[in-house]
Amino acid sequence: MTNDGAEGVLETRIGRHINLTYSERDALRWLERRERRFEAGEIVVREGDFADCLHIVAAGWLHGSNDLPAGARQILRFYFKGDIVTTSAIVWGYSSATLTAVSACRLYELPRDALARLFRDFPRLAAVLYGISAAEQVAMADRVASLGRTDGLTRVATLLLDIRSRLRLIDGAPNTAFELPLTQQDLGDAVGLTKTHVNRTLRQMEADGWIEREGRLIRLLDADALAQRIEFKDRHIIAIDWLPPVKMALENVT
Amino acid sequence: MTNDGAEGVLETRIGRHINLTYSERDALRWLERRERRFEAGEIVVREGDFADCLHIVAAGWLHGSNDLPAGARQILRFYFKGDIVTTSAIVWGYSSATLTAVSACRLYELPRDALARLFRDFPRLAAVLYGISAAEQVAMADRVASLGRTDGLTRVATLLLDIRSRLRLIDGAPNTAFELPLTQQDLGDAVGLTKTHVNRTLRQMEADGWIEREGRLIRLLDADALAQRIEFKDRHIIAIDWLPPVKMALENVT
DNA sequence: CGTGAGATTGATAGCGTTCAACTGTGGTGG
DNA sequence: CCACCACAGTTGAACGCTATCAATCTCACG
Numbered sequence: 001m002t003n004d005g006a007e008g009v010l011e012t013r014i015g016r017h018i019n020l021t022y023s024e025r026d027a028l029r030w031l032e033r034r035e036r037r038f039e040a041g042e043i044v045v046r047e048g049d050f051a052d053c054l055h056i057v058a059a060g061w062l063h064g065s066n067d068l069p070a071g072a073r074q075i076l077r078f079y080f081k082g083d084i085v086t087t088s089a090i091v092w093g094y095s096s097a098t099l100t101a102v103s104a105c106r107l108y109e110l111p112r113d114a115l116a117r118l119f120r121d122f123p124r125l126a127a128v129l130y131g132i133s134a135a136e137q138v139a140m141a142d143r144v145a146s147l148g149r150t151d152g153l154t155r156v157a158t159l160l161l162d163i164r165s166r167l168r169l170i171d172g173a174p175n176t177a178f179e180l181p182l183t184q185q186d187l188g189d190a191v192g193l194t195k196t197h198v199n200r201t202l203r204q205m206e207a208d209g210w211i212e213r214e215g216r217l218i219r220l221l222d223a224d225a226l227a228q229r230i231e232f233k234d235r236h237i238i239a240i241d242w243l244p245p246v247k248m249a250l251e252n253v254t
Numbered sequence: 255m256t257n258d259g260a261e262g263v264l265e266t267r268i269g270r271h272i273n274l275t276y277s278e279r280d281a282l283r284w285l286e287r288r289e290r291r292f293e294a295g296e297i298v299v300r301e302g303d304f305a306d307c308l309h310i311v312a313a314g315w316l317h318g319s320n321d322l323p324a325g326a327r328q329i330l331r332f333y334f335k336g337d338i339v340t341t342s343a344i345v346w347g348y349s350s351a352t353l354t355a356v357s358a359c360r361l362y363e364l365p366r367d368a369l370a371r372l373f374r375d376f377p378r379l380a381a382v383l384y385g386i387s388a389a390e391q392v393a394m395a396d397r398v399a400s401l402g403r404t405d406g407l408t409r410v411a412t413l414l415l416d417i418r419s420r421l422r423l424i425d426g427a428p429n430t431a432f433e434l435p436l437t438q439q440d441l442g443d444a445v446g447l448t449k450t451h452v453n454r455t456l457r458q459m460e461a462d463g464w465i466e467r468e469g470r471l472i473r474l475l476d477a478d479a480l481a482q483r484i485e486f487k488d489r490h491i492i493a494i495d496w497l498p499p500v501k502m503a504l505e506n507v508t
Numbered sequence: 509c510g511t512g513a514g515a516t517t518g519a520t521a522g523c524g525t526t527c528a529a530c531t532g533t534g535g536t537g538g
Numbered sequence: 539c540c541a542c543c544a545c546a547g548t549t550g551a552a553c554g555c556t557a558t559c560a561a562t563c564t565c566a567c568g
Contacts, residue, residue, distance in 0.1 A: 066399045069485050074399035087388035091492055096392045119384070120377040126384070127373045133387045134341040138350045140394040145320045145328035147401040148446030152524070183546060192402030197524055199548060231323050238345055406556070437514060451556055453516060 008032045009058050009108075013082035014128050017238060027122050031115075032056060032108040038101040040181065045086065051095040053109045055085040060105020061181065064097040065189065075190035077140070078102070078163065081170050084129070090115070103181050131238070139235040147192045154230045155191040156201045157210070161232045164220060169236055177212075177219035262286045263312050263362075267336035268382050271492060281376050285369075286310060286362040292355040294435065299340065305349040307363045309339040314359020315435065318351040319443065329444035331394070332356070332417065335424050338383070344369070357435050385492070393489040401446050408484045409445035410455045411464070415486045418474060423490055431473035 007015075008029040014020065020028070035058065038044055045051050047067060062079045076097055079085050088096035090112050119126040146158050160180075167178050180187075184202070185195040193201070205211045210226055212219040220226065227234075261269075262283040268274065274282070289312065292298055299305050301320060316333045330351055333339050342350035344366050373380040400412050414434075421432050434441075438456070439449040447455070459465045464480055466473040474480065481488075 064395075066395070068399060068403050070403075072403045074403045076395040076398055088392050091385045091389045091392075096489075097395065115384075116377075116381055119373075119381045123374040123377060123380065126377065126380045127370055130369075130373070130380070130384055130387065131345045133384065133391065135345045137387065137391055137394060138342050138345070140391060140398065141318075141320070141330040141351065143398050144330055144394065144401060145322060147398060148328045149322050149324075149326045184548095185546080194525060195547085196526080196549090200524090203548085235350075438516095439514080448557055449515085450517090450558080454556095457516085 009082045010056055010084075014125065017128055017131075018124070024122055024125055027118055027125065031110045031118065032058065034109040036107045036109055038105050038107070040101055040103050042101045044099040044101060044107065045095040047095060047098045049095050050093065051086055051089040052093050053111050054087060054089055054115060055099075056108040056110070057081050057083045057085060058106040058108055061102040062099055062105060063102055063186075063190070064099050066097055073189045074192070075186065078166070078190075080166050084132075087133075102186075135235060135238055142233060142235060150230075152191075152193050152197055152201045153204065155193065156187065156198065157205065157226055157230050158232055159187065159191050160211070160218060160220065161223060161227055161230075161234075162236075164223065165234050165236055176221075176223065177217055180216050180218050182216075263336045264310055264338075268379065271382060271385075272378070278376055278379055281372055281379065285364045285372065286312065288363045290361045290363055292359050292361070294355055294357050296355045298353040298355060298361065299349040301349060301352040303349050304347065305340055305343040306347055307365050308341060308343055308369060309353075310362040310364070311335050311337045311339060312360040312362055315356040316353055316359060317356055317440075317444070318353050320351055327443045328446070329440065332420070332444075334420050338386075341387075356440075389489060389492055396487060396489060404484075406445075406447050406451055406455045407458065409447065410441065410452065411459065411480055411484050412486055413441065413445050414465070414472060414474065415477060415481055415484075415488075416490075418477065419488050419490050430475075430477065431471055434470050434472050436470075 008025075008031075010028040010031060011020065011025050014028065015025075036044075036055075038060070044055070044062065047065075057079050059081055062085065063075050064077045064079065064085070065073050065075045067073050079099075085099060085107070086095060088094070146155055150158070163180070164175060164178055168175055182190075183195070184198045187193075187202075188195045188198040191198070202211070202213065206213060209221060211221060226232070262279075262285075264282040264285060265274065265279050268282065269279075290298075290309075292314075298309070298316065311333050313335055316339065317329050318331050318333065318339070319327050319329045321327050333353075339353060339361070340349060342348070400409055404412070417434070418429060418432055422429055436444075437449070438452045441447075442449045442452040445452070456465070456467065460467060464475060466475060480486070
């Protein structure tokens with residue numbers, strides 16, 4: 001019943017925070033059976049579409065976006081391996097955002113009942129998922145602050161550092177350079193600038209010696225200094241020390 | 255052991271979505287024992303402060319904010335009766351934002367272990383909380399879109415409609431007018447504008463016949479038309495139809 | 509009646525937009 | 539193999555929304 005062998009993505013992700021039991025591992029892998037594949041640029045769901053399934057990112061890179069009145073678009077979030085996507089399906093039964101594959105990617109699709117069963121049988125996992133959701137809210141709040149109160153350069157730099165940080169979490173390498181499969185229009189839609197100004201900002205950053213570019217490869221020349229300059233806060237490194245209390249409290253159930 | 259009589263705030267809130275069992279009601283009320291009171295303007299927790307407790311808003315009005323390098327401030331969210339606050343305590347053990355009382359308010363404080371126990375014993379409630387968290391993320395995403403891609407007037411109008419909608423959920427009345435205990439500086443910090451420009455925007459809205467003001471009382475003259483004009487999406491009305499699947503899946507446990 | 513916080517108003521500057529053109533590159537079909 | 543096209547990136551000029559700076563006004567309060 002359980003596909004042993006390779007580790008599931010949720011298993012890996014949650015396993016970073018707590019020590020999983022065998023049955024928990026099985027349960028998490030059980031969620032990752034229905035696989036769907038998408039090409040770069042393909043749309044997974046469209047804003048407003050009916051959707052009663054969650055998705056887990058198995059591989060690749062996506063973004064969620066909203067279309068706005070004036071024909072504008074706002075990219076709300078990027079999703080990477082191990083992220084849970086389309087959670088609005090739980091609440092409304094339709095998608096609140098358009099989900100687009102940035103690179104070729106694989107997703108696992110799971111009906112919301114499957115999540116409900118997980119919550120019923122594995123409260124500790126439920127607690128971790130709730131924690132992850134809380135962390136994501138904080139990350140989103142950071143973006144609000146970034147868009148509301150900082151200038152173009154800071155926004156672009158924040159985005160670059162954020163993406164780098166998340167890619168790093170996935171492959172572990174302390175990347176100084178990474179591939180950015182996004183157009184400058186995309187970048188603009190993510191940080192709330194026009195493509196024109198994104199362009200100027202990138203060249204400015206290049207001129208100032210913060211980054212180097214080769215095609216879509218971005219190299220951060222001194223990420224730490226940049227992070228300090230713009231007061232970048234990395235919300236993706238969830239402290240390990242928080243889990244014990246939650247874990248202990250629930251441990252005695254197992 | 256359970257304080258019978260008055261209904262708890264979480265009980266009320268969650269009871270709007272699902273039919274609660276007696277034991278679930280007890281469990282929710284159990285979370286609301288440690289009460290704390292705050293005056294208008296008082297700070298509950300400061301950004302970065304140690305915090306290992308969640309808070310539930312029992313009465314009153316608060317906001318969460320971040321302070322930014324240049325001395326600027328971004329108000330991230332407003333919290334009303336029934337909201338769960340300080341969830342970042344679960345994940346990091348410290349507060350990611352400064353929490354300030356807008357009006358005089360009462361909060362219930364609960365250690366994160368209490369939440370863990372709730373998750374263990376009442377998976378159905380856990381699922382609802384997860385759903386609420388997902389909805390809040392979508393609401394926050396809307397703010398990102400608002401700040402990133404819309405002009406001053408739209409942002410202010412969005413905020414007003416949003417606040418109205420949430421106040422309405424609490425007291426039930428179809429308020430056309432409501433009290434706004436916020437300075438124009440506060441409004442600016444919420445929507446990413448300077449107080450000067452907030453002022454001009456408000457007068458503009460008044461001149462255009464969208465609103466009327468009497469001191470801190472705001473009257474929306476045609477909320478529906480305004481909502482339509484700026485394509486306001488109300489994310490606080492969580493559809494009732496979503497819960498059944500979750501509920502059914504979990505019901506057989508009870 | 510002084511005091512102070514918030515609201516209001518004006519003048520000026522700037523960051524980012526808008527509009528528009530041009531370049532470079534990769535893909536496609538003849 | 540090349541003409542052609544589409545799309546992304548780049549650059550320039552002018553405009554405008556919003557910020558900044560600075561008064562002034564209002565009003566509640568002691």
